[in-house]
Amino acid sequence: MFEDNHAAGGVFDFDEIADHLIEQGEDVSPSELHGCLTGLICAGATGEAAAGLAGVNQALKLDLHGELADLMLRLYDVTQAALQDDEFEFHPLLPDDDIELTLRVDALALWCRGFMSGFARVTASAGRGSQGLPGDSAEILKDIAMMIEAGVDEDLSEDESEANFMEIVEYLRFATLNVFMDTQGQLESGELTPPSVH
Template sequence: MFDDLPGAGRVFDFDEIADHLVEQGEQCSPSELHGCLTGLMAAGVVGEPAAGLAGLNQALNLDLHGELAEIMLELYAVTLAALEDEEFDFHPLLPDDDTELDLRVLALGNWCRGFMAGYARATASAGSGDASLPGDSAEILRDIAAIAQAGVDEELPEDESEGNYTEIVEYLRFAALNVYMDTQGRAAADGGGSPSLH
């Protein structure tokens, strides 16, 4: 994942990041971290990776350090490149497809919760939490909040559940891109720069 993007020096391994989180005594998932970073950027915080790491720590009440902090700095830079990529090569960081569907759906919900936390942190920090949202962003944010509560319907056949999961992941890919582009468009129209975290 992310290995074809400019500046991607590594493939981000879900399990490796999860191991680092356990070592640091943190309860969140790699998907939640990536969702949070994406939410910060989608809200308009586009700057140095160090600002993204600080925003991540603040939004999720973490203290990431050492090798994990370095990985998050790389992930921030690569995610930003993906959001700005003309080929729409952005993908949420989720477990591999050979992971049990229940665990993938749980990770998907974690990604959405992280996204909402990052978005809320950035807009609150910029003082724009009450501003009207551009484009389709308000509806997309409601969808992401709803997906955060998703679970597997045990009544559905496995192939249908897999299909639903794939559709939701694809929706989230473009939802994050849309919110990011809406925010960048509004910033350009306002003539202002990106909000910063305090």
């Protein structure tokens, strides 16, 4: 969800990215793409955006090119900057709030799936899996993995479901920042070796 008051300054439009994906014949959600980019960065792959694009292509078995690849390069840079920002400007890329809740919940689940794919790609290439992560981050990764199965509870009212969704998004936002900061702390202290993504 990138709006004018969020990190990307309104540059990234969910529907525009979705249209590019359809044009390229890729059956993947913009949320899953952003989740994957974020997972790569949170696992420590804070190198060049081109390496991030290659990582996404490999983790999700895609072949993004042309204008969409350019968009992904910019999204990688903006996401990395948002994660590093002291004002906690990071937000997952999800459909607008006026979209039906079921579709937003589906997109949230796909974002989480993408995050886990990107995170796993980096940690596997570095030969460390989830070992060595501080306790909070290890638990957060389990939570994010569980969110891949997220759905709407039909027994709740629309207002309750909406409130629950917003609460989960906010948790996900700060949980992601927590994993990023833990990894950065370990990289800076030398506990982790910086991985390379090619």
